[in-house]
Amino acid sequence: MNTNGHEPIKKVSIIVSRGSLDGVYPALIMANGARMEGIEATLFFTFFGLDAIIDKRMDNIKVATVGNPGMHLPTLLGIIPGMSAFATSKMKKEMEKLDIPPVREFITMIHDAGCDIYACKASVDMFHLKKNDFCKEVDDIIPVGQFYEKSAGAEILFT
Amino acid sequence: MTTVATETKTLERDADGHIKNISDWNEQIANALALEEGIPVLTERHWAVINFMRKEFQEKGDAPSIRRLTKESGVETKELYALFPKGPAKKAAKIAGLPKPKGCI
Numbered sequence: 001m002n003t004n005g006h007e008p009i010k011k012v013s014i015i016v017s018r019g020s021l022d023g024v025y026p027a028l029i030m031a032n033g034a035r036m037e038g039i040e041a042t043l044f045f046t047f048f049g050l051d052a053i054i055d056k057r058m059d060n061i062k063v064a065t066v067g068n069p070g071m072h073l074p075t076l077l078g079i080i081p082g083m084s085a086f087a088t089s090k091m092k093k094e095m096e097k098l099d100i101p102p103v104r105e106f107i108t109m110i111h112d113a114g115c116d117i118y119a120c121k122a123s124v125d126m127f128h129l130k131k132n133d134f135c136k137e138v139d140d141i142i143p144v145g146q147f148y149e150k151s152a153g154a155e156i157l158f159t
Numbered sequence: 160m161t162t163v164a165t166e167t168k169t170l171e172r173d174a175d176g177h178i179k180n181i182s183d184w185n186e187q188i189a190n191a192l193a194l195e196e197g198i199p200v201l202t203e204r205h206w207a208v209i210n211f212m213r214k215e216f217q218e219k220g221d222a223p224s225i226r227r228l229t230k231e232s233g234v235e236t237k238e239l240y241a242l243f244p245k246g247p248a249k250k251a252a253k254i255a256g257l258p259k260p261k262g263c264i
Contacts, residue, residue: 002174029263036225038245099224099264109229112236 011040013151015158019048021063021088022070025095027159028052028106035113042154043110044147046120050127053119055135058103062088104135111137116150118142167191175259177252181216184256192254198243201254205242208234212255222252222260 012034016027027043034041051057065071065078065087077083092102101109111117119134121143131141142150167188171179178184178192189209193201201209211232215223225248229236239247248260 032225033263035240036246036248099226099262101226101264109226109236112229113225113240 009034009039009155011042011151011154013042013044013147013154013156015156016043016045016049016052017047017159019051019057019061020068021061021091022068023049023159024052024061024103025100027157028103028110029100030157030159031115032106032110032113035110035115040154041110041115042150043115043117044120044142045118046123050119050123050129052103053107053117053134053138054129055133058107058135061103063091107135107137118147118150120144120147167195173258175253177258178256181256188256189254192256196243196250196254198250198254202242204234204238205251205254208232208239208242208247208251209255212251212257216255216257221262222248222255222257224248224260224262224264226264 012030014027014031016024018024027049031041031043045053052061062084063071065073065084066075068078071078071087073083073087100106107117116139117137119129119138119141121141124130124141131138170183170188173179176195178188190201193199193205198205208228211228211234212222215221215227223231225236225239228234228239228248228251232239234242239251243250243254252258252260
């Protein structure tokens with residue numbers, strides 16, 4: 001690893017706070033990439049980011065076509081029914097070409113790679129969720145204090 | 160082992176320590192490269208991954224992603240990380256005499 005003389009990164013803690021496709025994937029790619037480089041990784045899902053680990057929702061993560069200037073789509077077109085589903089399916093096809101797996105498969109792969117996966121207790125309580133609402137890869141539901149404990153020595157990334 | 164270890168020192172390497180000429184590679188060199196990566200013995204399971212990587216590289220021109228390894232090599236993610244600790248795709252590519260995989264996944 002070429003680190004230009006700097007100490008290499010040893011550990012990352014990645015917070016996922018958004019539940020859109022573009023909110024979820026960067027964090028998953030970074031967590032997986034960290035493990036591929038031998039860097040310890042922890043994923044902490046909070047607020048709408050929880051959708052990526054909720055068993056009934058994780059297969060329906062969609063790209064936002066409204067309020068998303070990066071889509072280069074006029075807002076009035078973005079609101080057309082089916083537009084988000086269409087954009088999502090197009091994007092998923094492109095991702096498949098790059099070997100980027102669907103959310104569920106990706107979460108399994110990352111967890112099998114040794115990345116710990118946690119849900120934020122405050123958000124879980126706020127949305128009235130329980131441990132069995134989540135996919136089996138979720139290690140625990142933890143409060144923010146414990147997140148910081150587990151992040152000792154890590155670079156914390158908020159996405 | 161000493162002679163092989165000496166032999167790997169004379170091999171041309173890139174900045175990441177991967178050997179430059181695929182044609183320099185053979186099984187003995189793979190063993191020596193594995194030792195450098197802290198893997199004392201290459202088992203049959205290691206070889207399943209190494210051989211899959213070399214095949215993919217020959218067919219596609221790039222070493223496979225961790226996802227393709229997981230899905231198609233017959234060795235699952237957990238085992239991949241157990242066989243090649245701290246970065247299976249990168250380490251297996253190095254031992255297989257291939258350049259570092261370019262993909263992000």
